[in-house]
Amino acid sequence: MITICPSILSADFSRLAEEIHNVDAGGADCIHLDLMDAHFVPNLTFGPAVIKALRPCTKLPFDAHLMVEHPETYIDGLAAAGVQYITVHQEACVHLDRVLQQIREAGIKCGVALNPATPVATLSCVAADLDMILIMSVNPGFGGQKFIPYALDKILEAKELLAACGNTRAVIEVDGGVNQETAQAVKDAGATFLVAGSAVFGAKNRSAAIASLR
Ligand code: DX5
Ligand code: ZN
Secondary structure (H helix, E strand, O other): OOOEEEEEHOOOOOHHHHHHHHHHHHHOOOOEEEEOOOOOOOOOOHHHHHHHHHHHOOOOOOEEEEEOOOOOHHHHHHHHOOOOEEEEEEOOOHHHHHHHHHHHHHEEEEEEEEEOOHHHHHHHHOOHHHEEEEEOOEEEOOOOOOOOOOHHHHHHHHHHHHOOOOOOEEEEEEOOOOOOOOOOHHHHHOOOOOEEHHHHHHOOOHHHHHHHOO
């Protein structure tokens, strides 16, 4: 089953509640929330307070992608805001095992994101306990970038890594440049969570865009 996760990074920030209603009605499965701190990535977005304000807009799960330094300082706020997934970047975590434990203890599903140049093998020690591996198919920070094709090989490697450690529950998510041209290859490689910012929010008909990605 494919889970389509529109990223509100490409939504109209002056009308976020309406934008979320619109993709919910259009068949989205999950809402992807890009937290950026202007340090880990050269862009700044929103944090737990905004997410908490958006929580009543939909019953869909909230998938928080933390492109921030010191992600451990955001976990309690995100738990209180009502998110279902928290994904931290491998490159941002000196104490990756500890922050994953912290997420699990908060009762939230935990994921690790990998920048394009970070090998999948860096997750070998933690893979058995993950709920999600997020393969970045662009360099994080901005919507609307071009899909990096070698991300497809990394989806296959992530699938093999999860199988090798007997983790049958974790999903593989892909984020960046996922659109009507690239979605099929991403699904064929084995990803089941597809993040799409511009391909959904840039489309006039969001429900048709979501259906065509699926
Ligand atoms: C980029 C973000 C993405 C972004 C994707 O750093 O993590 O979630 O919204 O945007 P598109 O789908 O336009 O590449
Ligand atoms: Zn993202």
